[in-house]
Amino acid sequence: MIIKGKIWKFKDNIDTDVIIPARYLNTTDPKELALHCMEDYDSEFVKKISQGDIIVAGRNFGCGSSREHAPIALKAAGVSCIIAQSFARIFFRNAINIGLPIFESEEVADQCSEGDLLEIDTEQGVIKNLSKNETYKTNLLPKFIQKIISGGGLREYVKEEVKRRKINV
Amino acid sequence: MGKTIVEKILSAHTDTNNLKIGDIIKARVDFAFANDITAPIALKYFKESGARQVFDKKRVGLIPDHFAPNKDIKSAEQCKLLKEFAQEYEIENYFEIGKMGVEHALLPEKGLVLPGDVVVGADSHTDTSGALGAFAIGVGSTDFAAVMALGEVWLKIPPTIKFIFSGKLNKWVSGKDLILYTISKIGVDGANYKVMEFSGEVIKGLSMDNRFTMCNMAIEAGAKTGIIEPDEITLEYVKGRAKRPFQIYNSDSDAHYEKIIEIDISKIEPQVAFPYLPENAKPISKAKGIKIDQSIIGSCTNGRIEDLRIAAEILKGQQVHSEVRLIIIPATQDIYLQAIREGLVDIFITAGGAVSTPTCGPCLGGYMGILAKGERAISTTNRNFVGRMGHPESEVYLASPAIAAASAILGRIASPEEVK
Numbered sequence: 001m002i003i004k005g006k007i008w009k010f011k012d013n014i015d016t017d018v019i020i021p022a023r024y025l026n027t028t029d030p031k032e033l034a035l036h037c038m039e040d041y042d043s044e045f046v047k048k049i050s051q052g053d054i055i056v057a058g059r060n061f062g063c064g065s066s067r068e069h070a071p072i073a074l075k076a077a078g079v080s081c082i083i084a085q086s087f088a089r090i091f092f093r094n095a096i097n098i099g100l101p102i103f104e105s106e107e108v109a110d111q112c113s114e115g116d117l118l119e120i121d122t123e124q125g126v127i128k129n130l131s132k133n134e135t136y137k138t139n140l141l142p143k144f145i146q147k148i149i150s151g152g153g154l155r156e157y158v159k160e161e162v163k164r165r166k167i168n169v
Numbered sequence: 170m171g172k173t174i175v176e177k178i179l180s181a182h183t184d185t186n187n188l189k190i191g192d193i194i195k196a197r198v199d200f201a202f203a204n205d206i207t208a209p210i211a212l213k214y215f216k217e218s219g220a221r222q223v224f225d226k227k228r229v230g231l232i233p234d235h236f237a238p239n240k241d242i243k244s245a246e247q248c249k250l251l252k253e254f255a256q257e258y259e260i261e262n263y264f265e266i267g268k269m270g271v272e273h274a275l276l277p278e279k280g281l282v283l284p285g286d287v288v289v290g291a292d293s294h295t296d297t298s299g300a301l302g303a304f305a306i307g308v309g310s311t312d313f314a315a316v317m318a319l320g321e322v323w324l325k326i327p328p329t330i331k332f333i334f335s336g337k338l339n340k341w342v343s344g345k346d347l348i349l350y351t352i353s354k355i356g357v358d359g360a361n362y363k364v365m366e367f368s369g370e371v372i373k374g375l376s377m378d379n380r381f382t383m384c385n386m387a388i389e390a391g392a393k394t395g396i397i398e399p400d401e402i403t404l405e406y407v408k409g410r411a412k413r414p415f416q417i418y419n420s421d422s423d424a425h426y427e428k429i430i431e432i433d434i435s436k437i438e439p440q441v442a443f444p445y446l447p448e449n450a451k452p453i454s455k456a457k458g459i460k461i462d463q464s465i466i467g468s469c470t471n472g473r474i475e476d477l478r479i480a481a482e483i484l485k486g487q488q489v490h491s492e493v494r495l496i497i498i499p500a501t502q503d504i505y506l507q508a509i510r511e512g513l514v515d516i517f518i519t520a521g522g523a524v525s526t527p528t529c530g531p532c533l534g535g536y537m538g539i540l541a542k543g544e545r546a547i548s549t550t551n552r553n554f555v556g557r558m559g560h561p562e563s564e565v566y567l568a569s570p571a572i573a574a575a576s577a578i579l580g581r582i583a584s585p586e587e588v589k
Contacts, residue, residue, distance in 0.1 A: 026243035
């Protein structure tokens with residue numbers, strides 16, 4: 001899959017309470033969650049972002065609560081991919097499980113600026129900065145995880161397994 | 170080469186042989202659960218998966234505790250989904266209001282999570298049960314749905330950091346202070362993707378309640394989980410509670426650790442973590458004097474009976490400061506009842522504190538103690554992020570029940586030594 005989008009930069013330790021505050025967790029509707037994405041960090045974020053934009057962040061992105069509402073809100077707000085120096089592990093799992101592409105890269109976080117246009121080849125792990133004419137390499141995810149993401153998330157994998165193991169009868 | 174407790178537990182729960190750090194495995198799950206925030210998404214996905222039943226009706230838990238007792242209509246709708254699903258799929262461990270408790274306090278108390286288990290909870294503080302010597306990890310809703318259908322979870326074999334605590338605990342220093350201090354030393358991502366194994370003479374001397382508090386906050390250092398090897402204290406706790414057989418695992422003396430960190434606790438004072446990260450812990454001597462509007466004693470971190478006893482010891486015969494709201498929330502109904510029987514609730518109410526039925530409520534800014542703009546709370550909970558307990562411009566300081574109780578009396582962050 002090729003992803004192309006404009007960068008929005010974020011600092012270290014962006015927690016899931018900031019990505020989607022708990023006061024909005026009395027719903028599971030992605031569209032409603034998206035309206036409040038990053039509200040306590042930048043109340044204009046949802047208005048500024050365009051469909052397909054990419055988040056580039058520092059260390060420990062998505063720390064805190066296990067709420068899957070966080071990657072759901074980001075995806076529904078239009079975010080097509082997140083690249084960070086590192087991710088908190090539950091957020092990392094959740095993003096993979098809902099089929100939101102996610103990469104760890106020190107280089108991208110260090111060298112890319114807000115507004116740069118990126119092109120990402122998710123299968124090759126190659127990230128091109130079209131604005132700066134630079135190319136970065138990122139570690140590929142393990143095969144099992146790639147399979148989950150390309151299959152549209154863990155839900156599709158579970159459906160297949162349920163059929164294969166005949167849990168549906 | 171020997172193995173760590175986590176490597177042994179995971180080996181026993183997968184068909185993959187010769188596990189190496191970084192391997193991805195599918196592990197069989199002994200108990201899986203979710204709450205009123207995380208379950209609704211999962212229940213929908215489970216139904217869409219085509220599965221006709223959950224992997225084991227005795228091994229799935231649904232606990233409405235975050236916005237329950239229902240705080241508003243939308244929350245009521247979410248909680249209703251849990252109840253209806255429990256009826257439809259004959260889930261045995263659905264906990265209605267009146268029997269409900271904060272999940273991470275409730276499940277060990279009911280003997281539903283046990284030593285040697287692989288526990289998967291759709292809540293980040295699932296690591297709490299690591300105090301039993303279980304491998305307990307927090308996941309999201311989709312993972313929980315997958316476990317309900319398949320009875321297994323995908324995971325990467327994590328490396329372990331061993332923490333050895335030695336020395337003598339000072340007065341008023343608790344498990345909360347040890348974990349806040351530890352997080353301040355390694356940072357909020359200091360154990361990212363890794364297991365924190367807590368050990369040493371100090372841990373061996375800690376009560377279960379203090380051990381739960383420590384493992385609860387391993388996630389605040391980014392850890393996959395926290396764990397403590399089971400010993401006599403663990404077995405004493407589990408005795409009479411366990412709903413099924415369980416297995417004890419211990420780390421070998423020649424087990425490989427990514428790192429071993431030794432901490433001498435003799436000089437550690439009670440800790441207070443300043444906004445807006447749990448790593449911002451300072452000794453109480455450097456935190457005294459900060460004016461507060463609210464004090465919260467409760468949560469999966471510090472809402473257990475020992476926590477309430479310590480708070481009562483300090484509040485007995487005292488009055489809560491006229492400008493402070495003290496809210497005490499026993500973590501489960503059993504703890505609540507025990508607190509009533511021991512006269513602790515009498516002490517709290519006489520002192521001018523409010524006592525609530527179990528709920529996560531204020532910890533995550535849900536309800537039952539939300540902060541207004543500019544307000545400040547001392548809290549025994551686990552997170553002090555921006556907006557965590559209410560307005561984005563409010564502040565949360567994390568500390569032990571002893572500090573929260575003393576601060577409630579004096580109207581400012583204070584040590585119990587100052588209350589006389």
